[in-house]
Amino acid sequence: MTASTQNWPQAKVALCHDWLSGMRGGERVLEILCNAYPQAPLYTLLSNPGAVSETIRNRPIHNSWLQRIPGITNHYRSLLPFFPAAIRSLKPESADLLISTSHCVAKSIQPPPNCHHLCYCFTPMRYAWTFQEEYLGNTFRKTLATPILAALRKWDAQTAHRVDTFIAISHHVKERIENFYERDASVIYPPVDTDRCTPGKNSGTQDFDLIVSALVPYKKIDLAIDAYNRSGYPLRIVGTGGAGEKLAARAGPNITLEGWQPDEVVLDRYRNCRLLVFPGEEDFGIVPLEAQACGKPVVAYKRGGACETIRADETGIFFDQQTPEALMHAVERASKQTWNAKAIRQHACTFSNDAFIAAMQEAIQNGLILSRRQVAK
Numbered sequence: 001m002t003a004s005t006q007n008w009p010q011a012k013v014a015l016c017h018d019w020l021s022g023m024r025g026g027e028r029v030l031e032i033l034c035n036a037y038p039q040a041p042l043y044t045l046l047s048n049p050g051a052v053s054e055t056i057r058n059r060p061i062h063n064s065w066l067q068r069i070p071g072i073t074n075h076y077r078s079l080l081p082f083f084p085a086a087i088r089s090l091k092p093e094s095a096d097l098l099i100s101t102s103h104c105v106a107k108s109i110q111p112p113p114n115c116h117h118l119c120y121c122f123t124p125m126r127y128a129w130t131f132q133e134e135y136l137g138n139t140f141r142k143t144l145a146t147p148i149l150a151a152l153r154k155w156d157a158q159t160a161h162r163v164d165t166f167i168a169i170s171h172h173v174k175e176r177i178e179n180f181y182e183r184d185a186s187v188i189y190p191p192v193d194t195d196r197c198t199p200g201k202n203s204g205t206q207d208f209d210l211i212v213s214a215l216v217p218y219k220k221i222d223l224a225i226d227a228y229n230r231s232g233y234p235l236r237i238v239g240t241g242g243a244g245e246k247l248a249a250r251a252g253p254n255i256t257l258e259g260w261q262p263d264e265v266v267l268d269r270y271r272n273c274r275l276l277v278f279p280g281e282e283d284f285g286i287v288p289l290e291a292q293a294c295g296k297p298v299v300a301y302k303r304g305g306a307c308e309t310i311r312a313d314e315t316g317i318f319f320d321q322q323t324p325e326a327l328m329h330a331v332e333r334a335s336k337q338t339w340n341a342k343a344i345r346q347h348a349c350t351f352s353n354d355a356f357i358a359a360m361q362e363a364i365q366n367g368l369i370l371s372r373r374q375v376a377k
Helices: 003-007 025-036 072-088 132-136 139-162 171-181 221-231 244-250 263-272 286-293 324-336 341-351 353-376
Strands: 013-017 042-044 061-063 097-102 116-121 165-168 209-212 235-238 255-259 276-278 298-301 316-319
Touching: 013 025, 025 097, 025 353, 072 139, 097 353, 116 353, 139 171, 165 171, 165 353, 209 221, 209 263, 209 286, 221 235, 221 244, 221 255, 221 324, 235 263, 244 255, 276 286, 286 298, 286 341, 298 324, 316 324, 341 353
Parallel strands: 013 042, 013 097, 042 061, 097 116, 116 165, 209 235, 209 276, 235 255, 276 298, 298 316
Antiparallel strands: none
16 A cells, blocks of 8 residues: 555544455455554454455454354355344444445444444445346246345335445446435445556467456356357456356366466466456456556446446457357457557556545545534534
């Protein structure tokens, strides 16, 4: 981090995050806030301290009663109907500011009296509002879950009043907050570590295309596999997930599923690939920006956050339909185009850690001012 991390507004802060089970984009945001407020207690449904950074776990962590269930960090998603009761059991101590980083129920925590609640919203409850087809799968499971999800949507909308200030990670998510919660939100894009993600010293091999993703249905990795099975061009897929075995069985000999890889290997893949493929719809999508920070173009589905992070024909190519034919047509266009790696990186740097920190510092200061005015009334 840079010196800007020293300029955070002074206040008694509490933090809330849905759960602590790994280090993904949401946890990178949380890590910055933990660095800013090292004494802040952290409230969460459940945690596996060994799965998160020292910065996050090195503070008082208050778990809900879900933590007492044996093996909970391996099967917590199946307990979604119990999440409202679990978040209700968390009682933050007195604070000037409560910051929730939420994609599920963290935004619904009840703040203490005279405390301004600022929610950095990755998306309104993803499992209830969006991608239900991909998450629920077969018709039998969908039939069972339909009334539960309807109740969760109602509860999620009703508890939106517990937030004083909403900040969305993209304009795509801002629209969801307006539609589902009938609340306004500002937009602060998540941080991308452009200091770590840099071009290599040389052009690299560039003899393969790359996907870096969780292997879950809504990411549409199967679409990319079908496309590359037809083209025969080498594709490397970095990531793990429940769909891994099915995807491996589907992949032809030109496609390599590399599983989980450490950050330094992922960085090497970014630097040496020809281009990054991003076939799903995301709320924001940090991976395309990490690839762009390394000077690499992206081929992406033209929906969601990618429309805000990729400049058509300057830093990437879009495709409009999620079909193998549309994807491969875009890949062929990208492969024939001459790309300016320096310009691609310059675009990615507008989403840097420093940009995020400066915007969040201003938002927190504004929230504290509003809170003090409210208390003074």
